[in-house]
Amino acid sequence: MIAALGLLVGVILGLIFTPDVPSGLDPYLPIAVVAALDAVFGALRAYLEGIFDDKVFVVSFFSNVVIAAAIVYLGDKLGVGGQLSTGVIVVLGIRIFSNVAQIRRYVFHA
């Protein structure tokens, strides 16, 4: 309940304020979103499995976002930013899909 409320308030705040992202951070935002999505789906699956933990969720969320952004930043500095972003997105995408598959199993008891 509080989770859904938090998500809703976040979206509304974002829509109201639409803060400007510094152009330097522009390329890292989509990667950060994908990493955060992975953490959120992981938390949802853990919740459905009954092993959810606040602290683990917070830590995994922020570490995912920071590490993903850092990898892409490093790639940019090394001149392989595009390839590294692709790699990060592939791995995170696979994780998201398999987590969602598990969630589906729990929700529909299939």
Next chain:
Amino acid sequence: MAEAPVTPRSRAGRDAADLPEHVTVPLLSLITQRSLDADYEHVAARRRASGEAASTHPVPRRTAGLVLLAFGLLVTIAAVQTSRNASASDASRTTLIEQINLRRDGLNDVQKRLDREQARVLALQAKTNDLTTTDQAAQARLQRLGVRTGFVPVKGPGIQVTVNSAPDSADNQLVRDSDLTLLTDALWVAGAEAISVNGHRLTVLSAFRNVGIAVLVNNQPLTPPYVFDVIGNPDTMPANLLSSAIGEKWYTLKDGLGFRFDVRDGGTMNLPAAPDAHLRSAEAAPDAGGHTRTQTGDSGS
């Protein structure tokens, strides 16, 4: 001896068993298997071990709500940013397309101008060719006329005719302008193409004149003997001179007055050009009438 084949196999089997799972499992399978953060299981196991009340459904608390708020904010910002950038890149794309169209129009204009100019160049070239042809014809004509009229130096085979008065002759028996004119006419009739007398080229305007006892040609005094360099066919000219009516007249005259007269082959001779005729009344017409008219118009206004 029996151990040799066994050893590698047993070692291989032991190694495979000893290796950790993340080494042997393919990467994609590993990612799929470990899609859930191991920390959740780790914490749950520890909690079970510490004997805490194993609540079947631990409820997310305020911290998780705040993190989700941050997540929602992040997603929204990313979406808004992307759409904003999309409109910006759209605008720049539209501007670029406009510029392309504009430049294409300009290119078309330039192309048309190029076509026009090329057509003009072709026309001018044709005109230049015409003018060049005309110029060449005029040059050839000028050359021909120059040779004929004596204003161009010439070179060719010919004869040398020497005339002088008889020695100790009276004043009225000297060679006079009319005698030389007669001889010149006879030479022209005999087929002469160019004549010079004592180095003075005869032109269409040349005339022999008497001033006292001296003979002038081209207003230059001649001193006897009078040497005619005549370009023409050296084989036929002496005979033609004899056989023509006017030549016969000349021979009669010279015999009557006792002139010394000698004709011989001159070999290849170079005849100079006559000095340019000075025009006193006539003057060259202005070549570009339009130009002159423009100037007149300017001075008038």
